Every structure is written in structure tokens, then in C-alpha cells.
Amino acid sequence: MTASPIYLDFNATTPVAPEVLEAMLPYLTWSFGNPSSDHALGREARRAVDEAREQVAALIGASRDEIIFTSGGTESNHLAIRGAGALMTTGRRHIVTSNVEHPATVGACAFLEAQGWKVTRLPVNRDGAIDVRGADEAIGDDVGLVTVMLAQNETGAVMPVSDVAHVARAHGAVSHTDAAQAVGKIDVNVDRLGVDLLSIAGHKLYAPKGVGALYVRSQTAIEPLVLGGGQERGLRPGTENVASIVGLGVAATLAQSRLANDVEFIGNLRDHLWAEVSARIPGLVRHTPIERCLPNTLSLSFPGVLGREVLQRADGVLASTGSACHSGVDTPAETLLAMGVAPDVALGAVRLSLGRSTSLDQVRAAAEILTTAFVSLREI
């Protein structure tokens, strides 16, 4: 690998922002109090957690008592789906979701399905998003919960969540969205979306791994997944991960202040990357249309080769494929198949996701390296 790799995998995880690390350090060192302790160190930890709650709430237009800190996107999705599900009456044990959700949502829905819930998985169209009319038809008065992700992690497709939440509300259903990939990348506001529950993952927005949040609209009832102390209103018991929570708070404030710039800067680089690569590789396929895609994400397929092999040869470019390789057999990404992408085209897929530290030089170099990797494979 070259000396400094070109990281194009920001949808997998982001580095911790320097401001975030700096804010966290006191809580990993001298200011180590337990927020439940009634002395100076404890009170300082409580103050820091409360401040972070305000900061996360401000990013999504919520109020601070609507934020529950968790360990990340996976837990937030489970707390939302299983936590709301546990309180649904028998006549409402029907979930409507999409067929391209993150495994955390898939798992939470499957958990309830195994307990007798009906689960309707709405198909996505060629753009990678569900159709609002399909949601309208599927959501009736028997539906207790609707969970549709705001932005798809592999394709960057942005879903019509506000329309879906509107229909859910009209039928008395609770609506949840997994916004792990959207928060910090596009404007996310819980009232404009109209959702009752919204999941956030810290490590997708320059906070550390292992911290996240669930927005719970006031009056929305959920049950905790585990029982213990009264932390996080009893919905997420256990001593708070103070340093990481502080980090998430600062990351939220940073995201809020940088959002407009980040969207423009990163979006331009992403478009430049596509322009450079597609000009050199005839037949390159782009999976998600620009107007319905996260500004940082480029999901594309190289023609006639495996995306996995392109990345193996693209020395110094760190990105991901949605496909899996088991015992030497490549299987295409389910998400692309769900969009109607042909299996052989899906096998050529690569996800390039950009972030704050991506530069024009990196984009140019990546385009060159990816093209060379593709050409060398075609020559074989």
C-alpha cells in the first residue's frame, strides 16, 4: 500500500474529529466522575452529559429530554423497534419496513416476527428508495410501527421518510427512522420528518465508535431492552459512557455548524470523482441518481469485473464493496439486487464514500488508481 492511503470509506466509519477528542480527554482522565454521584466530580460528569444531550438535540431539532444515549446505531434501532413493539396491542402487531434496511433493523424486525408479528418489507425502486404509494397501501390501522431508514448505507439513497411518517401518523402508527448515515451528511430535523423515533450512530459523524443516541418524541412510549438503574430515564440503564457522550455532543455541534459547507465541498468532490472515473471507463454504472443520494456517496459498478478485485488492485484506495466472498464464491450485494440491478453488474460494485478530509488531489489520484486497477483486470 502507498504511504498515505486514500480513505474513501466514510460510510463505514469516520475518524474522531480533533475537537471531539480534545473535549473527551478530561473525562477519560482527571474528570472521571460517575454522573449519578452527588459530589463535585459526579456533578461535573452530569453537567457534561446534559450539555451533550442539548447539543445532539439541537442538531436534529429536538428537545434535550427526547435524547437517550446508547452504544450506537445498532442498539438505537433495537431500542426503537423492540422497545416500541413491546407496548403494541395485539391488533397492531404489524411492522412496515423496507427491504434494504441495515442488519440491525432487519434483526430487530425478525425478532418481533418470531414472536408472531407480521412484517411487510416494502420493495425499493431503481433509485434505491421505496415508493410512497406502496407505503400508503401497506400502512393500515393494523400497523403499529413503521421503520424506514433515512439514507441507505451502501447506495446513499435517501428515502421519502417524511411522507411515510405522515401516512403512519394518519393511521395511528409509531414511526422510526434509522438516520445513522444521514445525520451530519444532510439536514435532519425530527419535526420536518415527522418521525417519533430516530437513530443516530456517533462514529458516522466524527465521534467515537460505541456511542449513539435514540430520539424519542415526547409522549412516545417505549420499553427498555435491559433493566437496571434509572439512567437515561430508565430506558437505557447502566453508567453513562461520559467521555464518548461528550464527544458525540461536540461532534453534533460541529456537524451543525459545518453542514452547509460539508454538503457543498464533499458533494463537489464526489461529483468530480464520478466525472473523472466515468470519463475513463466506458460502461461504468452509477447506481443512485445524484438528486436522491447522500452528497458523499458514490455507488458504482465497473463493467465485466468484480468490484472486490478492483479494490484489491487499487493500491492505496480504501473503500468497500457490498458483495461478499464465501469460500471463493462471490455473492452480489442484496441491496443492489433489491433495486433490480442484474447480479453480474452488482458483482462489479464499489462504494466510494467521501468525508471532510477528502481532497481534490486524493480524488484525482483515486480516479487514476481505480482506472489502472480496472484496466489491468480487463487485460487478464
Ligand SMILES: Cc1ncc(COP(=O)(O)O)c(C=O)c1O
Ligand atoms: C444505516 C446504518 N444503521 C445502523 C448502523 C449500525 O451502527 P453502529 O455501528 O453504531 O451500531 C450502521 C453502521 O454501519 C448503518 O450504516
